Every structure is written in C-alpha cells, then in structure tokens.
Amino acid sequence: KLRIEDIAAVLKRxxxxxxxxxxxxxxxxxxxxxxxxxxxxxxFIETILEHHGxxxxxxxxxxxxxxxxxxxxxxxxxxxxxxxxxxxxxHPSCLPNMCKGTVIERIQASLSMEDPKKTKIYLGDGLGDFxxxxxxxxxDYVMPRKDVPVWDLICxxxxxxxxxxxxxxxxxxxxxxxxxGPETFPQSLHVLH
Numbered sequence: 362k363l364r365i366e367d368i369a370a371v372l373k374r375x376x377x378x379x380x381x382x383x384x385x386x387x388x389x390x391x392x393x394x395x396x397x398x399x400x401x402x403x404x405f406i407e408t409i410l411e412h413h414g415x416x417x418x419x420x421x422x423x424x425x426x427x428x429x430x431x432x433x434x435x436x437x438x439x440x441x442x443x444x445x446x447x448x449x450x451x452h453p454s455c456l457p458n459m460c461k462g463t464v465i466e467r468i469q470a471s472l473s474m475e476d477p478k479k480t481k482i483y484l485g486d487g488l489g490d491f492x493x494x495x496x497x498x499x500x501d502y503v504m505p506r507k508d509v510p511v512w513d514l515i516c517x518x519x520x521x522x523x524x525x526x527x528x529x530x531x532x533x534x535x536x537x538x539x540x541x542g543p544e545t546f547p548q549s550l551h552v553l554h
Contacts, residue, residue, distance in 0.1 A: 365429050372405055373412040382413050389418035394479075396420055396468060398461050400489055402427030402437045423464045440464075452495075454488040454514065461485075462492035469496065486511055491518075 389395055397419050399406055404427035410416040427437040439458035441448040450460035465483070472479050481501040483494055486509035494503040494515065505512045 365433050365435060368404075368435060369408050372408045375409060377409070377413060382415065385415050385418050394420050397422045397424065398464050398468075398485075398493065399424045400440075400456060400459050400461070400487070401425065404428060404435055404437070421468075423461075423468075425458060450492060452492040454491045456489055459489070460492060461489050462496045465493040465496045469498070488514065491515070 385395065395418050397406060399422070402425040403422060406422055406424055407416060410419065423440070425437055425440045427435060430436050441458055441460070441463075443457035447457070448455070448460045448463055450462055452460070452462065455462065465481075469481070472481070478500075481497055483490070483497060483501070483503045484505070485493070485503070486505050488510045490503075490505065490511040491514040494511065497503060503511075503515070505515065
C-alpha cells in the first residue's frame with residue numbers, strides 16, 4: 362500500500378533546475394505577483410513548492426483541489442466539476458476539468474481594477490496552455506520552451522503572434538552583462554490583440 366509520505370517523498374525528488382528556483386525567488390523579490398495556474402493538484406504543487414522554499418512566493422495557486430483525508434488517502438477533485446456542467450470553453454486544447462483561459466480571464470479582471478497596464482507573462486508548455494495564451498492582451502508575453510506542445514500550437518496558429526523568437530532555455534546558458542535591463546534579454550513571444 363502506497364502511503365501519503367511515499368507520494369510526498371517522490372514529489373520532493375522531482376527534478377527542478379536550481380536556476381528555476383532562483384528565478385522564482387528573484388521575481389518575487391523584485392515585486393512580481395506570481396500566480397500558479399496548473400492542471401495538477403494542490404497537494405502536489407504545495408508539496409513541491411514547500412520543499413524548495415517557494416510557496417510564499419506565490420499569491421495564488423489555481424489548480425485541482427487535492428487533500429489528504431482522515432484515512433490518509435489522497436483525494437483529488439476537478440477544478441471545474443465537468444460532471445455537472447461545462448466550463449464553457451470550446452477550445453479543443455482545454456481539458457474538461459479546467460480551462461486555464463477562464464482562470465486567466467478572472468486574474469486579468471482583478472488586475473484591471475488594480476493596475477490595467479500591468480504586464481502579464483505566462484509560462485506554460487502543455488496543450489492546455491494554449492487557450493490562456495490567447496487571453497493575454499497587448500504588451501503581454503507567453504514564454505513556452507521550444508518544441509513542446511504549446512510551442513507547436515502557437516507556431517501553427519501564428520495569426521495572434523507578432524514575433525516568434527526561439528531560445529532553447531533547457532540546454533543553453535545565457536551570460537548576462539553586469540548592467541541588465543529589458544533591452545538586454547532576447548525577445549519573448551509578444552501577443553497582439
């Protein structure tokens with residue numbers, strides 16, 4: 362029988378590049394509002410974030426609810442209960458339990474009241490990350506890794522993309538000059554609407 366401690370131990374061994382941890386901590390320290398939108402579940406995400414000391418860096422975690430019940434079993438429920446109704450998105454890349462585009466629309470609506478000019482940067486690699494990339498506005502960015510499912514969808518649907526700049530960040534180290542600013546970094550995918 363698999364115990365919840367065994368699941369947590371495996372999650373803590375999941376590889377995450379140390380520079381990703383540094384990037385998250387740096388973005389948080391610079392005042393970026395980090396929000397997680399994932400089709401995983403709260404137990405998995407919180408276990409990994411806590412293990413790497415990152416949980417406090419995120420203002421929100423938007424995912425499938427997951428918790429350990431009184432019998433020590435992991436219970437995971439859908440973000441949107443598709444057995445009762447549809448989440449309303451008809452995009453074929455969205456899963457029935459979660460439309461990340463709907464989550465991004467909610468986040469954008471709350472940001473519009475705070476600071477309508479705030480730039481949003483969306484990082485995601487899966488098929489379910491295409492719909493939210495379409496919800497971004499002028500001046501926002503989507504930053505997938507090259508040759509992952511969402512990259513392929515973006516390349517096939519380039520009508521909304523101003524520029525496509527390719528950098529394989531998994532295997533490449535970029536040296537930065539001592540003085541860095543926005544002009545120093547390679548361009549990301551700029552979304553036009």
